[in-house]
Amino acid sequence: MTSPENATPLTPRGSMRRVDWETFRRIAADASTTLPIEQTAAWDAFDAAMDGREPWGRLVYQDADGAPRALISLTRMDVRGFPYLWARHAPVWLGAAPSPQEEAELRELVVAGVRVHDPAIVFVRLHFTHPAAGLHELLQTMTYDRTVILDVEREDDEAFLASFKPRGRRDVRKALRNTELTYHDETDIAEEVFAELYEILTETGDRDGFRAAPEDTYRTMLRTLGPEHCRLYVARRGGQEALAWSIDTIWGDGAARYYAASTAEGRRGRAADALLYKEGCWLRQRGVRTWDLMGAGSERVPELDGVGSFKAKFTPAGAVDIPGAWDVPVRPRIYAGLVRALELKHRAQAGVSAVRERLAALRTTSAAEPEQ
Structure with a gap:
């Protein structure tokens, strides 16, 4: 996919602002929205206690009239020594489901703000419904876009x-x-x-x-x-x-x-x-x-088909679609380097595994042959 810098930019109509937990919580309550626990102050304590993770901040995306439209709480993490931000199960949209244009505008505002406030960040991991240029499959972990x-x-x-x-x-x-x-x-x-x-x-x-x-x-x-x-x-x-x-x-x-x-x-x-x-x-x-x-299996994540089948038997509704996580580069060249490094690592690991399998097969064959 193309990077956000190569995509046609949107003219932002909304805005983004940082808020404290009490404001964040109140906005969700006013919208009668139950936050995912990863977007709450309770999760901050978990992040703060883990090595390599820390709460980064909370954002409110507002529409052209200044009304809150989505909530985002971000955790600062790192991959191979490079820092990134993850908004687990967010943005949390308030009211109607987002349009592709709203998701694109929110991405641009987040990336622009992160470049100013924390320029070391390589990418931001956010959850979106609509496919778009600039969204990359996750580095070193699995997401899901269906659940029960x-x-x-x-x-x-x-x-x-x-x-x-x-x-x-x-x-x-x-x-x-x-x-x-x-x-x-x-x-x-x-x-x-x-x-x-x-x-x-x-x-x-x-x-x-x-x-x-x-x-x-x-x-x-x-x-x-x-x-x-x-x-x-x-x-x-x-x-x-x-x-x-x-x-x-x-x-x-x-x-x-x-x-x-x-x-x-x-x-x-x-x-x-x-x-x-x-x-x-x-x-x-x-x-x-x-x-x-x-988590349940989908076209994007077929690895979860088995566990999804187990979960689906507990409701006639079966699995439902939800926004999956995507990586959004903030520093595209460094992100591309990380992708290449991980690809080389996986190829090397696959090569080592293949050699080990061949050696094991040779040992088995040798052991099975009768002595002359």
């Missing part, structure tokens, strides 16, 4: 279960009949149990093809967000061995199933299914109305 969102505002637990697809109800009820399986809110003992749970996460990553973050990332998340905004739920066999677990974040009446993992046994016995049902019931009791299961 459950409505947990029901009369009772049975009504919540009844809202699932037939396959989802069947799998949950099958697990609930297994009296060996027990389900627990272990938020208050997270620090002492998480070592066991992290082993399950690494097993899940090996099985599903992803690399877990360092264990301290999850511990820091639970500690800094605190029990009001972050819960740990676990399924166990006989109240002892952990089979499945999840971390849910909460802000206002919204929640997100941020991380989840299960053992092979937990999957076979549907402990993961029943845990999802149980935690939805517990979240409803905490005032949650909408629950984002975070």
